[in-house]
Amino acid sequence: MKRKKVVVIGGGTGNFTVLSGLKKYDIDLSAIVSMADDGGSTGILRDEMGVLPPGDVRQCLIALSESSEELRDLFNYRFENGSLGGHNFGNLFLSALEKVAGSFEKAVEEAGRILCCKGRVLPVTYDEVVLQADLGNGKTIKGQVNIDKAGMYKYPLKRLFIEPKAKVNPKAEKAIKEADLIVVAPGSLYSSLLPNLLVEGVPKALQETKAKILYICNLVNKPHETAGYTVCDYVMELEKAGGRKIDYVLYNTKKPRNKVLEKYIKQNELLVGECRASSNYKIIEGDILKDAVSSQKKGDLMNRSFIRHDSEKLTSAIIKILEK
Amino acid sequence: MKRKKVVVIGGGTGNFTVLSGLKKYDIDLSAIVSMADDGGSTGILRDEMGVLPPGDVRQCLIALSESSEELRDLFNYRFENGSLGGHNFGNLFLSALEKVAGSFEKAVEEAGRILCCKGRVLPVTYDEVVLQADLGNGKTIKGQVNIDKAGMYKYPLKRLFIEPKAKVNPKAEKAIKEADLIVVAPGSLYSSLLPNLLVEGVPKALQETKAKILYICNLVNKPHETAGYTVCDYVMELEKAGGRKIDYVLYNTKKPRNKVLEKYIKQNELLVGECRASSNYKIIEGDILKDAVSSQKKGDLMNRSFIRHDSEKLTSAIIKILEK
Numbered sequence: 001m002k003r004k005k006v007v008v009i010g011g012g013t014g015n016f017t018v019l020s021g022l023k024k025y026d027i028d029l030s031a032i033v034s035m036a037d038d039g040g041s042t043g044i045l046r047d048e049m050g051v052l053p054p055g056d057v058r059q060c061l062i063a064l065s066e067s068s069e070e071l072r073d074l075f076n077y078r079f080e081n082g083s084l085g086g087h088n089f090g091n092l093f094l095s096a097l098e099k100v101a102g103s104f105e106k107a108v109e110e111a112g113r114i115l116c117c118k119g120r121v122l123p124v125t126y127d128e129v130v131l132q133a134d135l136g137n138g139k140t141i142k143g144q145v146n147i148d149k150a151g152m153y154k155y156p157l158k159r160l161f162i163e164p165k166a167k168v169n170p171k172a173e174k175a176i177k178e179a180d181l182i183v184v185a186p187g188s189l190y191s192s193l194l195p196n197l198l199v200e201g202v203p204k205a206l207q208e209t210k211a212k213i214l215y216i217c218n219l220v221n222k223p224h225e226t227a228g229y230t231v232c233d234y235v236m237e238l239e240k241a242g243g244r245k246i247d248y249v250l251y252n253t254k255k256p257r258n259k260v261l262e263k264y265i266k267q268n269e270l271l272v273g274e275c276r277a278s279s280n281y282k283i284i285e286g287d288i289l290k291d292a293v294s295s296q297k298k299g300d301l302m303n304r305s306f307i308r309h310d311s312e313k314l315t316s317a318i319i320k321i322l323e324k
Numbered sequence: 325m326k327r328k329k330v331v332v333i334g335g336g337t338g339n340f341t342v343l344s345g346l347k348k349y350d351i352d353l354s355a356i357v358s359m360a361d362d363g364g365s366t367g368i369l370r371d372e373m374g375v376l377p378p379g380d381v382r383q384c385l386i387a388l389s390e391s392s393e394e395l396r397d398l399f400n401y402r403f404e405n406g407s408l409g410g411h412n413f414g415n416l417f418l419s420a421l422e423k424v425a426g427s428f429e430k431a432v433e434e435a436g437r438i439l440c441c442k443g444r445v446l447p448v449t450y451d452e453v454v455l456q457a458d459l460g461n462g463k464t465i466k467g468q469v470n471i472d473k474a475g476m477y478k479y480p481l482k483r484l485f486i487e488p489k490a491k492v493n494p495k496a497e498k499a500i501k502e503a504d505l506i507v508v509a510p511g512s513l514y515s516s517l518l519p520n521l522l523v524e525g526v527p528k529a530l531q532e533t534k535a536k537i538l539y540i541c542n543l544v545n546k547p548h549e550t551a552g553y554t555v556c557d558y559v560m561e562l563e564k565a566g567g568r569k570i571d572y573v574l575y576n577t578k579k580p581r582n583k584v585l586e587k588y589i590k591q592n593e594l595l596v597g598e599c600r601a602s603s604n605y606k607i608i609e610g611d612i613l614k615d616a617v618s619s620q621k622k623g624d625l626m627n628r629s630f631i632r633h634d635s636e637k638l639t640s641a642i643i644k645i646l647e648k
Contacts, residue, residue, distance in 0.1 A: 074421050083368065083372065084408070093417075096403065097394075106394075
C-alpha cells in the first residue's frame with residue numbers, strides 16, 4: 001500500500017509534539033515551517049550574519065530526528081556563559097552551514113541527513129521576511145517577537161502581513177498539493193501559524209489540494225493575542241487566511257488539574273472555549289492532554305509549560321482521521 | 325596482510341598535511357594531538373566554558389575526514405561578525421558536544437563518526453594543562469600563545485613544562501606501544517611538538533614501543549623560538565624530551581623560489597640548516613616541498629603560509645620508510 005502523505009504546518013514549539021509523535025508511524029511526513037521568527041538566538045543570527053531564521057527549523061529537525069539522543073541534545077544545547085551565552089548550538093549549525101553550503105535550503109537538507117530525519121523539513125519560504133501587524137491606532141508593530149508581546153501596545157491586531165512579499169518554497173507548495181492530510185499544529189495563532197498562510201502561493205495550494213485539513217486547537221489562549229477566543233475564532237482566522245475551509249478540529253476536553261489551572265489563570269492564560277455556534281467543520285473532542293508533570297527533563301522542549309498536548313494521544317487521533 | 329599501524333604526533337596545523345596525505349593509504353592511523361593550545365577561539369572557549377582545547381583536535385578530525393567537502397568546510401568555518409566573530413564552528417561543535425556528552429573523549433569520538441574519519445584522533449591527555457616556560461631571568465611565561473611569542477621576552481626558553489601534571493590518555497599510550505611507525509609531524513617545536521612529550525607516560529611508551537620514530541623536520545625556523553636551529557637541534561630536543569633516539573629524519577633539500585624566500589627572510593624566518601656534525605639517525609633528504617602558489621583556497625589551512633610541505637611527496641616518503 002502506498003504510504004499516506006501528511007503535511008504538518010506550524011512554527012514555534014507546537015510542531016514538536018506533533019512531529020515527534022507522527023515520525024513513529026509509517027507515513028510520508030513533511031513539516032512546513034514559518035520563517036518569521038526573529039527572537040533570541042535566531043534574531044541575533046539574522047541581524048549579525050544576515051541568515052534566514054534557524055530556530056523553528058531546528059526544532060522540527062530535532063523532532064523528526066532518529067539519530068542518537070546525544071546528537072539531538074547537542075542540537076538543542078544552549079551555550080550558557082560569555083560571548084556565546086544564549087546561543088543555541090543547532091541554530092549556529094544551520095547558520096554556519098547556510099554560509100558554507102551557499103543556501104539555507106542546502107543547509108536544512110544536509111542537517112536532515114546528519115540528524116537522520118524521518119521526512120523533510122520545508123521552510124515555507126526562502127525569502128527574508130519581517131512579520132508586521134497594523135494596530136487599530138494607525139501604528140505598525142514590526143517583528144514576530146514584538147507581535148508576540150502585542151499586549152504591551154494595548155490595541156488589538158487589525159491586519160497581519162509580512163514584508164517584503166514572499167513566495168512559497170516550491171517544495172512546500174508541492175507537498176501541500178500532493179498531501180493526503182494537512183495538519184495545522186497547535187501554536188501561537190498570529191506569530192507562528194498565520195505567518196505561513198501569508199506567504200504568496202500557500203493559500204492557492206491549500207485551495208487546490210484534495211487533502212483534508214485538520215487543525216489541532218490550542219489548549220490555552222494567550223492573554224493579549226487571543227484572549228477570550230473560542231475554537232471557532234481560531235478556525236475562522238485560519239479559514240480567512242487560507243481561503244478554504246478547515247475539515248476537522250481536534251479539541252481537548254480533558255480538564256487539567258486545578259492546581260495547574262490556577263497557575264495559568266494567574267497569568268491570564270485561560271482555556272480555549274468551546275464553540276457555541278453551529279460550525280461547518282467536524283470537531284473531534286477527547287482527552288489529548290499530557291498528564292501534568294513538574295519534572296524538567298533536559299532537552300524536552302515541551303516541559304517549559306505545564307498544560308500541553310500529549311504527543312501519543314494526539315498522534316493516534318491524527319492517524320485515525322488519516323485512515324478514515 | 326595485517327595493516328600497518330602508524331601514529332602521528334603533533335599539534336597545530338602541521339598534522340594536517342601529514343594526516344590528509346596518509347589517510348589515502350590502507351594503514352591503521354592514529355593522530356595524537358597536543359592539548360596545550362590556548363589561543364584564539366580555543367582560548368575563549370577554555371576560559372568561558374571550562375572545556376578542553378578543541379582547536380588542534382578539530383584540525384586532525386578534518387584532515388582524517390572522508391565526508392563531503394561541505395561538511396569539512398563547515399567544521400573549518402569561522403564566524404566573521406558580531407558576538408560570534410572569530411569563533412570557529414568546529415570548535416563550538418566539540419565544546420558543546422563535550423558538555424552534552426559529558427566528556428571530551430566522547431565528543432571527539434562522536435565527531436569522528438559524524439565526519440566519517442579514517443583512523444582516530446587521540447588527545448594526548450584529558451587533563452587540563454597550561455604550557456609554561458622558565459626564562460633565563462627567573463621569570464615564567466604561562467600559556468601556549470605567549471610562549472609562541474617568546475621573542476617579546478628577549479630571553480631564551482630555559483625549561484618547558486606543563487602544569488598541573490598530566491597523565492597520558494590510555495588509548496594514546498596503547499597506540500604508541502602497538503605502532504609500527506611513529507611520525508612526529510612538522511610543527512612549532514616548543515608550543516606544538518614538545519607539549520606532547522611532557523605528558524606523563526608518553527616518554528615511557530616511546531621507550532617501550534618497538535616502533536621506529538620518524539621526524540619530519542620543519543622547513544623554516546621561527547625567529548624567536550628556534551632561530552639558527554639546524555636539523556640536529558630539533559632532533560636533540562625531541563630525543564631529550566622523549567628519552568629515546570629518533571630513527572629517521574625527513575629533511576627537505578629543494579630550495580624554495582627566491583621571491584618566496586625573500587619574503588621569509590624579511591620576517592626573520594630562515595630555512596632550517598643542515599646538520600654538520602655526525603648523527604646517529606638516518607637522514608632522508610629530498611624534495612618534499614609544495615610548489616609555492618599564492619592562491620588562497622577557502623578552507624585550505626595550509627595556504628596561510630607559502631613555504632610548506634607537499635602532502636603527497638611527504639606521504640609517499642613516509643610510506644617508503646614504513647615498507648622498509
